[in-house]
Amino acid sequence: MASNKTFDFKQNIAGALADKQLRSNFKNATDTLRGKRLAVFTDPEETLRLRHVGNQIKRAGLNRLPELLEQLEAKCKENGIIVHWAETVDEANNIVLSIMEQHGAHKMVKGKSMVSEEMHLNKFLEDKGKLPLETDLGEYIIQLNNEPPSHIIVPAVHKNRKQIGQIFADNIPGVSYTEDTAELLAIARGRLREHYRTADIGLSGVNFAIAESGTLCLVENEGNGRMCTAVPPVHVALMGLEKVVGTLEEVPALYRLLCGSATGQRITTYFNMIKGPRKPGEKDGPKEVHLIILDNGRSKILADKQLRQTLQCIRCGTCLNHCPVYTRIGGHAYGSTYPGPIGEILMPQIEGLDKKGNLATASSLCNACEEVCPVMIPIPALIRRLRDESYDMDENGVVKGHGCKKNLLETVIWKAWKYMQVYPLLNTIMLKKLQLFGNKLPKVGPLKAWTSVRTAPKFARQSLKDLAKKEGIRNE
Amino acid sequence: MGNNPAKVKTVYYFGTCLVDMAYPKAGMAGIKLLQREGVEVIFPREQACCGQPAYNSGFRQEAKDVAWKQVQIFSGNDYPIIVPSGSCAGMMKYHYLELFKDDPEYYDVKRFCDRIHEITSFLRNVLDAQYTDKGAPIKLTWHSSCHARREMGCTEDSKALIRQLKNVELVEIAREHECCGFGGTFSIKQPEISAAMVHDKVEDIKSTGTHKFLTGDCGCMMNITGHMEKEKVAIEGQHIAEFILERIHG
Numbered sequence: 001m002a003s004n005k006t007f008d009f010k011q012n013i014a015g016a017l018a019d020k021q022l023r024s025n026f027k028n029a030t031d032t033l034r035g036k037r038l039a040v041f042t043d044p045e046e047t048l049r050l051r052h053v054g055n056q057i058k059r060a061g062l063n064r065l066p067e068l069l070e071q072l073e074a075k076c077k078e079n080g081i082i083v084h085w086a087e088t089v090d091e092a093n094n095i096v097l098s099i100m101e102q103h104g105a106h107k108m109v110k111g112k113s114m115v116s117e118e119m120h121l122n123k124f125l126e127d128k129g130k131l132p133l134e135t136d137l138g139e140y141i142i143q144l145n146n147e148p149p150s151h152i153i154v155p156a157v158h159k160n161r162k163q164i165g166q167i168f169a170d171n172i173p174g175v176s177y178t179e180d181t182a183e184l185l186a187i188a189r190g191r192l193r194e195h196y197r198t199a200d201i202g203l204s205g206v207n208f209a210i211a212e213s214g215t216l217c218l219v220e221n222e223g224n225g226r227m228c229t230a231v232p233p234v235h236v237a238l239m240g241l242e243k244v245v246g247t248l249e250e251v252p253a254l255y256r257l258l259c260g261s262a263t264g265q266r267i268t269t270y271f272n273m274i275k276g277p278r279k280p281g282e283k284d285g286p287k288e289v290h291l292i293i294l295d296n297g298r299s300k301i302l303a304d305k306q307l308r309q310t311l312q313c314i315r316c317g318t319c320l321n322h323c324p325v326y327t328r329i330g331g332h333a334y335g336s337t338y339p340g341p342i343g344e345i346l347m348p349q350i351e352g353l354d355k356k357g358n359l360a361t362a363s364s365l366c367n368a369c370e371e372v373c374p375v376m377i378p379i380p381a382l383i384r385r386l387r388d389e390s391y392d393m394d395e396n397g398v399v400k401g402h403g404c405k406k407n408l409l410e411t412v413i414w415k416a417w418k419y420m421q422v423y424p425l426l427n428t429i430m431l432k433k434l435q436l437f438g439n440k441l442p443k444v445g446p447l448k449a450w451t452s453v454r455t456a457p458k459f460a461r462q463s464l465k466d467l468a469k470k471e472g473i474r475n476e
Numbered sequence: 477m478g479n480n481p482a483k484v485k486t487v488y489y490f491g492t493c494l495v496d497m498a499y500p501k502a503g504m505a506g507i508k509l510l511q512r513e514g515v516e517v518i519f520p521r522e523q524a525c526c527g528q529p530a531y532n533s534g535f536r537q538e539a540k541d542v543a544w545k546q547v548q549i550f551s552g553n554d555y556p557i558i559v560p561s562g563s564c565a566g567m568m569k570y571h572y573l574e575l576f577k578d579d580p581e582y583y584d585v586k587r588f589c590d591r592i593h594e595i596t597s598f599l600r601n602v603l604d605a606q607y608t609d610k611g612a613p614i615k616l617t618w619h620s621s622c623h624a625r626r627e628m629g630c631t632e633d634s635k636a637l638i639r640q641l642k643n644v645e646l647v648e649i650a651r652e653h654e655c656c657g658f659g660g661t662f663s664i665k666q667p668e669i670s671a672a673m674v675h676d677k678v679e680d681i682k683s684t685g686t687h688k689f690l691t692g693d694c695g696c697m698m699n700i701t702g703h704m705e706k707e708k709v710a711i712e713g714q715h716i717a718e719f720i721l722e723r724i725h726g
C-alpha cells in the first residue's frame with residue numbers, strides 16, 4: 001500500500017476489525033493456506049532439517065553479499081543482461097522510466113513483483129503517462145479495483161468470489177456479473193493475452209538470482225510471468241539486493257521451502273530461469289534484458305548483525321498466514337508494502353521507526369511466525385529489538401528514528417516498576433496497597449483499555465508470599 | 477506417596493508476580509503438588525517478577541535489572557527452580573540468556589536458566605507424579621499459552637497429567653494453536669486487536685460445550701476469564717495445579 005504521511009494505524013485497525021466480511025474472508029483464506037502448508041510439511045524433523053539448510057544458505061549469502069552481488073553483475077553482463085544499481089526507489093523508478101523512454105514504450109505488462117510495490121512503480125509510471133498493467137490474476141483483480149495488495153503472495157486474498165465478480169462487472173467494459181470461477185478466469189485470460197501481444201515492455205520480479213551463472217529465477221503458477229518476460233521485446237527484472245544466492249545447488253532447497261510455505265506445493269507450475277536476451281538464431285525471448293538491483297535501506301540493515309536476519313526473508317508469506325493479528329486486521333491495515341510479521345520488522349527499518357515503528361506493537365509475541373518461517377528468522381526477537389530502539393534509552397540505536405517513542409511518563413512507570421521488583425520492601429508495600437486498593441482502582445489509562453472488553457483484574461486479599469509464610473514454607 | 481525416581485530432595489519455587497498478586501491459591505497448589513511427591517519446597521520471599529513485561533515492551537535495561545535480581549535470589553543452591561507458568565518459565569529459561577549474552581554474568585545466568593522447569597513438565601517427567609481422581613465426572617477443556625507451547629514445549633505434559641484423572645473428560649478446542657490475545661502489554665497497546673483475539677478464543681472454548689477450562693498460565697487466564705465475565709459467559713477458568721489438587725483430595 002502506498003506509504004504516506006497520513007498513515008494512522010489505530011484507525012486502520014478499527015476499520016478492519018469492524019468489517020465482518022473482511023474478517024471472515026481472511027479467516028477462511030489463512031485457514032486454507034495453513035492447512036496446505038501442513039499437508040506438504042508432514043514430517044516435523046525433516047521440515048526442521050530443511051529449514052536449517054535454508055537458514056544456512058541465506059545467512060552465508062548475506063555474510064558475503066557484496067562479493068556475491070559483484071559476481072552476479074559480472075556474470076549477468078557476460079550473459080548480455082544490462083545491470084543497474086538503484087540506491088533509492090526514486091532512482092529505481094527513473095531507471096525503469098528511462099528504459100521505457102529509450103524504446104518509446106507506452107504499455108508495460110507486469111508479472112508479480114513486491115519490489116515494484118515497494119517502489120510504487122505503477123503510480124509513478126501512470127503519472128508519467130505510461131500504462132503499467134498487472135498480469136498476475138490477483139494483482140489484476142486489485143488493480144482493476146484500484147487497491148494495493150493485501151498479502152505478499154495472494155494479493156487479492158481479502159476478496160471472495162462474489163466480490164471479484166462484482167469488480168469485473170464494474171470495471172471491465174462489456175462484462176456482466178458472474179461468480180463462476182471458470183468464466184471469470186476466461187475473461188481475465190482473454191484480456192491479458194491481448195496485452196501480452198501488444199505490450200512494449202515486460203517487467204518481473206526475481207525470486208533467486210544465481211551469482212555463479214548470472215541466472216534469474218522466477219517462481220510462478222499462472223504462466224503470466226513467462227509471458228511478461230518472453231513476449232515483449234524488452235524485459236526488466238527488479239530485485240532487492242538480498243535475493244542473490246551463490247550457486248545453482250542452493251536453489252532447490254530454497255525453492256522447496258518457498259513453494260511449501262507459500263502455497264503448500266512441492267513445486268510450482270512454472271519455474272523460469274532467465275539467462276539473458278534472445279541469442280542470434282533463437283526464435284523467441286526479449287531482445288533486451290535489464291536487471292535493476294534495489295537497495296532502499298537494505299545495506300543499512302545488513303550492517304547490523306542481528307537486524308541483518310530480516311534480509312533472510314524469501315517472501316513466502318507464511319508468517320502472515322499464521323499470524324493471529326494479520327488474520328484479524330488484514331494486509332491493508334498495516335498501510336505498508338509488506339504487512340504481517342515480516343512487515344512489522346522490515347517496514348520500520350526501511351521507512352524509519354518514527355514512521356512505521358507502531359507496526360512493531362501489533363504482535364502479542366506468540367511466536368507463531370517464528371515457528372513456521374522457512375528460513376528461521378527470529379521475528380519476535382527482532383520485534384523486541386525494534387521496540388527497544390523505539391525507546392532507545394541508551395541513545396545507541398541504529399535504526400532510523402530510534403528513540404522516537406522516548407517519553408517521560410513511560411520511562412518513569414517502568415523505572416518505578418523496576419524498583420518494586422528489585423527492592424523487597426517496596427514489593428511488599430506494593431502488594432499491600434494492591435490488596436487494599438487494587439480492586440478499587442479507577443479505570444483510567446491502561447486499565448481503561450483492559451476493561452473495555454474485560455472485567456478488571458481481581459487482586460487477592462493475601463498474596464502467595466503471605467500464604468507461603470502462613471503455611472511455613474521455607475524461605476531462603 | 478512421593479514416587480520420586482530421580483530422588484530430587486529439594487526444589488526452589490518461583491511463584492510469578494501475577495500468581496502472587498491475583499492467583500495465590502494456584503501458586504500454593506503448585507507447592508503442595510510438589511510436596512506431595514516428597515520434595516521439600518523453598519519459596520524465597522524476596523522474589524518478584526521475571527521481567528517479561530519490560531522485556532517485551534522495549535525496556536530492556538529494566539528487564540535486565542529485574543532478571544539479575546531473580547538470578548541472585550536463587551543462587552544459594554543448585555536446586556531446580558519450578559515455575560507454575562509456561563510463559564514466565566520461558567522468559568527465565570531462554571530470554572535471560574539473550575539479555576546477558578554479552579555480559580560477564582553470562583555463566584551465572586546460564587547456571588540459573590538451566591535449572592528452570594515448568595511445573596507440569598517437572599511433575600510428569602522428573603517426579604513421575606501419579607494421580608488418583610476422587611472427583612465427580614466432569615468435562616472440561618484446555619487452553620495452552622503460546623510460550624508453554626512454543627518455548628517450554630510443556631503442553632503435552634500438562635494434558636498428560638489431566639488425562640490421569642479418570643473422571644475428567646478433556647475436550648480439545650479447535651484453534652488451540654492460536655494466541656488468546658493477552659501478550660502482556662500487547663493487550664494494552666493494541667486493545668482492539670487483543671479484544672478480537674480473546675473474543676474468538678472464548679467462542680472456541682464455548683463451542684466445546686464444557687463449562688470449565690484449565691490453563692497453566694495466569695496471564696491467559698486473567699485475559700480469558702475477564703472477557704467471559706464481561707460477556708456473561710458462564711465458564712470457569714482454573715489453573716491446572718489448583719484443579720489437580722482438588723481432584724486428588726476429592
Ligand code: SF4
Binds near residue numbers: 261312318342
Ligand atoms: S519472514 Fe519468513 S515466513 Fe515471513 S515471508 Fe519472510 S521467509 Fe516467509
